[in-house]
Amino acid sequence: MNSKTAPTPQIRPLDLQDERLQDRTGLKGQLKAFVDRTRSGDLGVLPVVAGLVVIWAVLQTLNPIFLSSANLVNLAMESSAVGIIALGIVGVLLVAQIDLSVGSVSGLSAAVVAVTVVNLGWPVWLAVLATVALGAAIGWVYGQIFNRFGVPSFVITLAGLLGFLGLQLYVLGAKGSINLPFDSALVYFAQLAFVPPWLSYVLVVGAAGGLFATDYLHARARRTAGLSSMPLQSMIPRSALLLLVLGFVVWYLNQTRGVGWMFVFFIALILAMNYLLKRTKWGRSVYAVGGNAEAARRAGINVKAVYTSVLVTCSTLAAVGGLLAAARLAAANQGSGGGDVNLNAIAAAVIGGTSLFGGRGSAFSALLGIVVIQSISSGLTLLNLDSSFRFMVTGVVLLLAVMLDSVSRRSRTSHGRA
């Protein structure tokens, strides 16, 4: 009864009782809170979304094919492999470390899967399993060296960058290139497996329904506990907006080939990582270690285990990404994982909004960042500009992203946010 009428000061929620708190409930209040947050330097996904709009607008005016359904389908597929590698980098950056060897590890895993499947005749599942296990093992070794000898992760992984590149060349042997058979499940998954249109719409509705259900259950739990909760009138627009945006994207992609399973796999990994980071004790420890490792240690967190787990996750995801890249190319060669894969993965995490200083960022920054990078790459390729321009433009965008990170960090400090 009371909750329907205007709340009197006596029955305000437990967390809103302090008189110094300004009203931030309702749509207007939330908008104001958003403006406050942004002004204080907590930019969130705002810069990368704005940047993406600008990049897409420019590239579309230069070449009308850019935003065509066919090209966007391709862009999504191309983003997946490096995006998965970037997802691992996000975790490492969150604890204020870096892994420079993801490119080499992905190249090595491409070589290993090609050799085991083609030369040794292993079944695909076994080859995949072995490759992923190899990635995890590499990360574990990094973790041991980092924890036991205190070598900076920068140096360990720089050694790994060289070492595993060498191992990749050795594994590939004298020929230096191995083609994966086109009828293998791996190649099919990465090139030809698309979600049937009906299923893609079911997934979209499922996502929006899932968001609403989580919001609703969370709000109910908070209300029962006497805390402030999200009102129904902001839950519904949220879910509806997600439904519309995702629905439109999927509809547009379905005009041609549709949504690739590999891209769905990438999104699934992001959602899983997001859950781990935001909803588990492990994720909380990762943010704590990135924010203040000494405080985390005194709070009883096993800081070394956190470092190891993050490095293992990163190398494992690098191996998965390398595997998918090889499958997409239907070949593993000396160039697999080389060139710009390494820097694109790291740049994607940073451009997406994960701080290089540790303790800030989210799993979704891998998606946003890699879409920016792939858009530039795809757009410039469509303009018949070679990789020289691509490198230069990506470099400028990366620099802008890091500058924004530093500036917003300073602004956050002066506004009392970490």
Next chain:
Amino acid sequence: MSSTPNSPGDGNGTPLLALRGINKSFGAVAALMDIDLEVSAGEVVAIVGDNGAGKSTLVKVLSGVHAPDSGTIAFEGSDVTIPTPMAALHLGIATVFQDLALCDNLTVVDNLFLGREISPLRLNEVEMETRSWELLKQLSAKIPSLRTQVASLSGGQRQTVAIARSLLGDPKIVILDEPTAALGVAQTAEVLNLVERLRERGHGVIMISHNMADVKAVADRVAVLRLGRNNGVFNVSDVSAEDVIAAITGATDNVVSRRSAARGAPGASTPSEENQAQ
């Protein structure tokens, strides 16, 4: 000296924590020599002493950072050893170090429950937030929102969060290392209120301090360390600040008292401050 040091342990029944003859040396330097200290439940014991008197070493012995070379530690009447910080926590001795050790990028609730989150695989944020509010309400802490990052809190509020966090494990003894250092007037008062509330809740409190006014304001007893030795334990209600300072410096005639005498205004003790002590 005008007031005689109290014999330790004249409180009520068995003390919560009793140190007997604690020794600790670092190489040739004896940091602690034959230290006795007792703390009862619902009692605030201040430890004062000059730089290098051994206060921090004593805290480290109690919090499991350093093991004593000899001597016994009795906790609730039975002898114990405290080999690690975790062991101290398990016994029920929580320490709030001077640098607080909070994660600036996490919210107040996250910091309070850091390392002991409720349901590790699916964090129960609602439960953690309600319990945080309950705890902070018991402490009458004035933090407007628990969903703000710790970076946005004032020094006193951060100290409050650090103390509140130490209480989550339901300790019997809380050790505060210089809780009012670097705090403003109002914030210091807030923290002192908090110390009183800890006493009301029945915790034994050990407070390291350099500030005589703070000691007189909240402590029940004050233990003076000088050059690694006990130099008297006083009931705060019947000792003047000069006497404590005399015990700290080791003489009634010292640079501090000479200075106060010369200026005619006793800097260390004023009547109003003495009234604050209970």
